[in-house]
Structures are given as structure tokens and as C-alpha cells.
Amino acid sequence: MGKPSDLVQGTLDLLILKTISLEPKHGWAIAKRIQQISGEVLQVQQGSLYPALHRLEQKAWIKSKWAETDTGRKAKFYSLTAGGRAQLEKETANWSRLSAAIDLVVETS
Amino acid sequence: MLWTQRLWLRIQTLFRGGRAAQHLHDEVQFHLDQQIAENIAAGMSPEKARHAAMRTFGNVTLVQEDARRTWGWMWFEQFAQDLRFGARSLRQSPGFATVAILTLALGIGANTAIFSVVNAVLLRPLPYPDAHRLAIIWSGLGSVNRAVASTYELFEIRQRTKEFDQIGGIWVTNGTLPGEGDPEQVKVGIVTSNFLPILCPRPALGRFFQAQDEGPNAPWTVVLSYGAWARRFGSDPSILGKSVRYGAASAVVIGVLPEDFRFYLPGGFPSNVDVFYAVPVDGSQPGGPGWLHLIGHLRPGSNITRAQAEADAIATQIHNWDGNQNITGLRLSVYSLQADDVREVRGTLLLLFGGVGFVLLIACANVANLLLARSTRRLHETTVRAALGASRGRLIRQLLTENLLLAAIGALAALGVGWLALRAILAARPPSLLNFNLLTPDFTVLAFTFLLAILASAFFRARPTLRRRPTEPDSKLERR
Numbered sequence: 244m245g246k247p248s249d250l251v252q253g254t255l256d257l258l259i260l261k262t263i264s265l266e267p268k269h270g271w272a273i274a275k276r277i278q279q280i281s282g283e284v285l286q287v288q289q290g291s292l293y294p295a296l297h298r299l300e301q302k303a304w305i306k307s308k309w310a311e312t313d314t315g316r317k318a319k320f321y322s323l324t325a326g327g328r329a330q331l332e333k334e335t336a337n338w339s340r341l342s343a344a345i346d347l348v349v350e351t352s
Numbered sequence: 353m354l355w356t357q358r359l360w361l362r363i364q365t366l367f368r369g370g371r372a373a374q375h376l377h378d379e380v381q382f383h384l385d386q387q388i389a390e391n392i393a394a395g396m397s398p399e400k401a402r403h404a405a406m407r408t409f410g411n412v413t414l415v416q417e418d419a420r421r422t423w424g425w426m427w428f429e430q431f432a433q434d435l436r437f438g439a440r441s442l443r444q445s446p447g448f449a450t451v452a453i454l455t456l457a458l459g460i461g462a463n464t465a466i467f468s469v470v471n472a473v474l475l476r477p478l479p480y481p482d483a484h485r486l487a488i489i490w491s492g493l494g495s496v497n498r499a500v501a502s503t504y505e506l507f508e509i510r511q512r513t514k515e516f517d518q519i520g521g522i523w524v525t526n527g528t529l530p531g532e533g534d535p536e537q538v539k540v541g542i543v544t545s546n547f548l549p550i551l552c553p554r555p556a557l558g559r560f561f562q563a564q565d566e567g568p569n570a571p572w573t574v575v576l577s578y579g580a581w582a583r584r585f586g587s588d589p590s591i592l593g594k595s596v597r598y599g600a601a602s603a604v605v606i607g608v609l610p611e612d613f614r615f616y617l618p619g620g621f622p623s624n625v626d627v628f629y630a631v632p633v634d635g636s637q638p639g640g641p642g643w644l645h646l647i648g649h650l651r652p653g654s655n656i657t658r659a660q661a662e663a664d665a666i667a668t669q670i671h672n673w674d675g676n677q678n679i680t681g682l683r684l685s686v687y688s689l690q691a692d693d694v695r696e697v698r699g700t701l702l703l704l705f706g707g708v709g710f711v712l713l714i715a716c717a718n719v720a721n722l723l724l725a726r727s728t729r730r731l732h733e734t735t736v737r738a739a740l741g742a743s744r745g746r747l748i749r750q751l752l753t754e755n756l757l758l759a760a761i762g763a764l765a766a767l768g769v770g771w772l773a774l775r776a777i778l779a780a781r782p783p784s785l786l787n788f789n790l791l792t793p794d795f796t797v798l799a800f801t802f803l804l805a806i807l808a809s810a811f812f813r814a815r816p817t818l819r820r821r822p823t824e825p826d827s828k829l830e831r832r
Contacts, residue, residue: 270379271386289387290410293380294418301365301422303357309375319379326354 255295257338260323260331263305267322269312270296296321304330365423372423376416384409430746434753441730442758448726449758452719456762456808459715461769462708464801468774470705471796473694478616480551480689482649487659488618488692489519489646492683500642506544507635508670509646509684515659517651520547521633521644524625530574530598530605531584538580538626545630548575548609550649557581558592558607565606566632571595572603573629578611580626603629617645618693647689660686697782712804716811723755723812748815755809763805770801 262268262276273296274289299305304327312318323331365372384405391401409415420426442449477483489509491501501509506521513519520543527540545561552560556578565573576584585591585605595602614623650659663684670682691698727734734747742750 269382271383274383288410289383289408290412290415291418293376293383293415294422297376297419298422301358301361301424303354303361316382316385317378318382319375324357326357 254338255291256299257331257334259292259295259299259321260304260327260334263321264323264328264331267308267310267320269318269320271318273321299327303327362424366425366428373416373420376419380409380412380416384412430749431753434750435757437750438754438757441754442761445726448722452722452758453762453765455715455718455722456759456805457765457769459712460763460766460801460804460808461773462711463705463804464766464770464797465773465777466701466705466708467800468770468794468797469777470701471794471800473701474698475796476794478690478693479612479614480616481553483690484688485650485652485654486550486689487516487648487650487656487686488689489648489663490685490687491642491646492685494681497683497685501644501646502640502642503631503634503644504638504640505642505670505684506644506646507633509663509666510633511635512666512669513648513662515651515654515662516648518546518550518649519646520544520550520648521646522547523643523645524622527627528599529580529584529626530576530603531596533584536584539622539624541625541628542631543628544633544644547647548628550647551615552609552613554610555607556610557589558605560607561628561630565630568632572598572601573606574598574603575607575609575628576605577609577624577626578613579624581608616693617647617689618695621645648686656686656688712808716808719758719808720812727751727815751815752809755812756806758812759805759809760802762808763801766801766805767798770797 258277259273262273262280268276270292274292296305296307300307300321303324305321306324307319307321309317310320384402387405387408388398388401391404392398396404406412417426420429478486480486489501490498491505492499500523501521503521506519509516510519522541522543524539524541526537528535529538543561545563545566548555548560555575558575560575561573564570581587581591591605592608593604593606595604615621615625616623648659650656663686667682667684687695694701737747738744
């Protein structure tokens with residue numbers, strides 16, 4: 244059993260944006276979600292999530308709000324801004340192009 | 353707009369830094385608590401659950417610092433932190449701080465004082481419109497240089513010049529103030545009618561002379577300085593156009609000069625002249641005594657060199673008293689008014705400026721030595737910080753900030769020293785500097801002083817003294 248792959252450099256932003264595109268989530272939920280969806284293959288280095296979240300927030304791609312969770316605790320929920328939605332589309336398109344290109348190389352050789 | 357939102361976010365984090373940091377802490381704590389809860393649910397003991405959560409999370413302090421770095425104010429926080437620390441460590445060694453600051457204050461202050469004079473005399477243009485286009489024309493004959501010119505010479509130059517659009521002349525003599533009351537002896541300027549407008553665009557009141565005021569049959573007209581008008585006529589504007597007693601005759605006051613008008617003319621020329629009247633430029637009498645200081649206004653596009661070449665040519669065409677021959681050896685010399693005014697002090701000033709530069713260098717060397725001695729004494733502090741994980745760059749930044757703080761305090765004190773030195777210079781200044789207003793607060797001087805401070809601090813040691821010899825790994829960590 245191999246170690247969970249490190250996140251491909253620079254894709255953390257895309258994963259974060261995608262994960263909160265449906266509904267606002269707090270940091271821990273984002274980390275969990277990414278892990279779940281990717282079938283435990285992608286392991287977000289939990290700590291590195293927060294600098295990334297704060298960077299995206301400073302870029303005004305995501306915004307945050309303190310709200311109560313189901314269990315009644317206060318947590319910081321992140322959601323996409325209009326600018327973030329545009330950025331998500333851009334990065335998704337980039338990613339598709341990149342992965343298609345890699346597929347092509349891998350399959351033809 | 354995305355960038356306005358970003359700017360707003362950055363400003364918010366700057367001014368609510370403390371709250372944002374608390375929120376960040378809460379956010380991370382929430383994450384850890386969630387993970388711990390999950391681990392407990394999976395069957396771990398609380399203690400083990402906590403450790404596991406910390407392990408998956410990573411270095412909490414580092415993560416928080418990285419997150420804060422994205423707010424973009426890390427450098428500012430650290431700068432403020434370094435400043436506070438620097439101030440504290442200066443307070444802790446008052447002897448060192450006093451000596452270093454005084455040394456810097458003397459070094460920088462001497463430069464501030466001399467630079468104030470250099471700035472006022474050599475750098476700042478004379479307070480006249482088109483100051484760079486003003487020239488003074490001296491007449492010379494035989495071994496006599498820098499002599500005043502005759503009206504005939506002025507007439508001839510005016511006839512021929514293409515480089516000047518105006519040339520006027522003035523002679524200052526002693527006289528009394530016009531008007532009733534006790535006679536008051538003042539400086540009186542005898543001018544050509546075009547002279548005052550060359551140096552002063554418009555009077556505070558009334559008008560300047562016109563050609564008709566020169567005529568022998570015209571009523572005698574005078575222009576007053578602002579001071580004379582205030583003293584003699586109580587600043588009464590209705591005095592304009594009125595005839596007042598002037599010596600045995602009477603004269604009509606036609607205008608008043610602006611309050612701040614001063615003369616900056618070479619050779620002990622008074623800065624305040626209280627009364628002016630106009631005389632015609634008589635070209636009918638070749639020869640004649642020289643008595644006029646000539647001030648010319650260059651045409652746009654002309655310069656001193658071209659004006660001098662032209663003056664050389666004109667000098668050969670001016671006839672002597674019998675109107676037939678050229679005056680042998682007549683020379684006309686054109687200098688920029690600013691340069692000529694400070695001709696006598698320019699060299700001395702530059703020499704002094706160089707001298708105080710060296711004083712500053714010596715002061716800097718002394719302070720650098722003090723800092724070196726101090727850095728050895730701070731070996732313990734720097735070694736502990738390095739051992740606790742402060743990077744070398746961070747330690748250097750800290751020292752740079754401290755040096756800058758030291759230099760800035762030195763510069764503040766230097767402004768005081770400079771002001772005192774300037775007072776001393778004023779008391780002992782040569783006559784050619786009397787006209788200059790040296791005490792005007794000037795932004796250039798202020799900027800110069802603080803620039804010097806920054807340069808000075810660059811001389812200082814910014815390399816932390818660290819000793820980590822393998823043979824004595826812990827000796828510097830021990831407190832003795």
C-alpha cells in the first residue's frame with residue numbers, strides 16, 4: 244500500500260474552490276471532503292490548508308463567515324465569491340487541458 | 353472590483369490584526385477539536401487522540417504564521433516588533449544609546465546646518481520670476497573689473513543686444529523717506545523705468561514706472577517698499593497718486609512693492625531699498641561716469657555663454673567721450689545673477705560641505721565601533737534567538753531596524769544641533785550672505801537630514817555575531 248500522493252503542486256487552490264462551490268464549508272470539512280471524494284488517495288496536509296484558504300480569501304476569491312455548525316459550535320465557513328467562481332472555471336479548464344495532455348502522452352508511448 | 357475588495361481586505365487585517373489573529377487561532381483550534389473528536393469516536397484514548405490530531409495537522413505555530421503571511425502585513429508586524437525590541441534594548445543600555453545618538457547628532461547636525469546654507473544659497477533659485485534667465489552685466493576697463501556701467505553704455509548695449517529682452521539698471525544711494533514727519537534716512541534706488549519689473553512681476557499696490565515717468569517734464573514719481581509704506585503712511589492705500597513732500601520738492605507715490613520683495617544682488621548691495629525713482633537712459637553723452645548696476649533678462653532660448661559672446665562684440669563698438677573712437681580695453685562681463693551673487697562664498701561653502709561630510713564619516717565610524725563592541729556583548733541574546741529558530745535573515749533585519757532606529761533618533765537630535773549651528777553661522781556670516789533668508793524651514797533640508805541618517809545606518813554592522821563552535825556547543829546559551 245503506497246503512501247497517499249502528495250497534492251500536485253498548485254492544485255490545492257482548485258480543489259478548495261471546487262469543494263466549496265456547492266455549499267459553504269469550514270476548513271476541517273474541506274479537508275475531509277477532499278480526502279473522501281478522492282477515495283483517500285489525495286491527502287491534504289491538513290495544516291497547509293489554512294495558509295491556502297487565507298491566501299484565497301485575500302485574493303477575494305472566497306469569503307468567510309463565522310456560523311454555528313450542526314453541533315452548535317462556532318466555525319469559520321468559506322464560500323465562493325463571484326470572482327472565485329470565475330477563477331474556478333478558469334482553473335478547471337486549465338486542469339482539463341493539462342490532464343488531457345498528460346493522458347495523451349502516457350497512452351501513446 | 354476585485355482589486356478594491358482585496359485592498360479593503362488588506363486594510364481590515366492591518367487595523368484589526370489582533371482580532372484576525374484570534375480568529376485564526378480559533379479556526380485552527382476548531383479544526384483540531386473536530387479531528388480529536390473523530391479520533392476518539394474511532395476508539396482512541398483522549399490523550400492519544402489529541403496527539404494524533406496534532407500530528408496530522410503539523411506545526412500549529414508555523415501554519416498560523418504562514419496564514420498570517422498571506423495577509424501581507426508580516427513584514428510590517430515584524431518591523432514594528434523589531435522597533436519595539438530595538439527601543440527596549442536601547443533603553444537598557446542608556447550609556448551606549450546616549451553616546452551613539454549624540455555622536456550621530458553632531459555628525460548629521462553639522463551637515464544639516466551647512467546643507468541649509470548650501471541649499472538656500474547655491475541650490476534654491478533666487479525668488480524672482482525666471483531666476484535662471486537673470487544676468488548681471490559688469491563693465492571693466494584696464495585693471496578695473498566688475499565696475500558699474502554708465503547710462504551711455506546701457507543705451508548702447510540695449511540698442512545692439514539680441515540675447516536680452518530687457519536690461520535695466522539701478523544705483524543705490526542714501527536719502528530720506530518722502531512724506532511728512534521726522535526725516536528718516538533710508539536707501540534710495542535710482543532705476544531705469546524697466547528695472548523693477550525684471551525682478552518683480554507686479555507691485556503689491558499701484559504700478560511701476562513707465563517710460564513717461566522718466567521725462568524731465570513729468571511729475572516726479574516714486575515707488576515705495578512695503579515697509580516704508582507701512583511705516584510712513586500707515587499702510588494707507590489712498591496714498592497712491594497723491595503728491596507728498598520729498599525733500600525740498602514733492603513727488604507722487606505711484607506704487608508699493610510686495611512685502612516679501614528683497615534684493616539679492618552681489619557686492620554688499622542692501623536687501624532693502626525703501627524708495628525708488630526713475631531716470632531716463634541718456635544715450636546722447638558718450639563717456640560719462642559709470643554708476644548703474646545692470647541686470648538683464650535673457651530672451652527665451654538664450655544663455656549666459658551666448659550673451660557673453662554678444663557682449664564681447666558690443667564692447668568693441670562702444671565709443672568714448674568724443675564719439676569717434678572705441679574705448680580701448682572696455683570689457684563687458686555677463687554672469688548669471690545667482691552665480692555672481694554667491695561668487696565669493698561658493699568655494700568656501702563647498703569646502704565646508706566636504707569638511708562636514710568627513711565629520712559625519714568619522715562619527716559613523718565611531719558609532720560603528722560602539723555597535724561592534726555591543727554586538728559582542730549581545731552574543732548571548734543572538735545565539736539564543738538563533739537557537740530558538742530565528743533565521744539569519746531575520747536577525748539581520750532586526751539589527752538593520754535597530755540601526756535605523758538609532759540613526760533616526762540621531763537625525764531628530766541632529767535637527768536641533770543643526771538649528772543651533774545655523775544660528776552660529778548666521779551670526780558670523782559674510783556680508784554676501786546677509787540677504788539670504790536661511791532660517792526658512794525647508795523640506796529639502798529635512799529630507800536631506802533623514803537621507804543622511806539612512807546612509808549613516810548603512811555603515812553600521814548588521815551582521816549578527818554568532819558563535820557556534822562544536823567544541824563549546826552550549827557555553828553561549830548559559831546565562832552568566
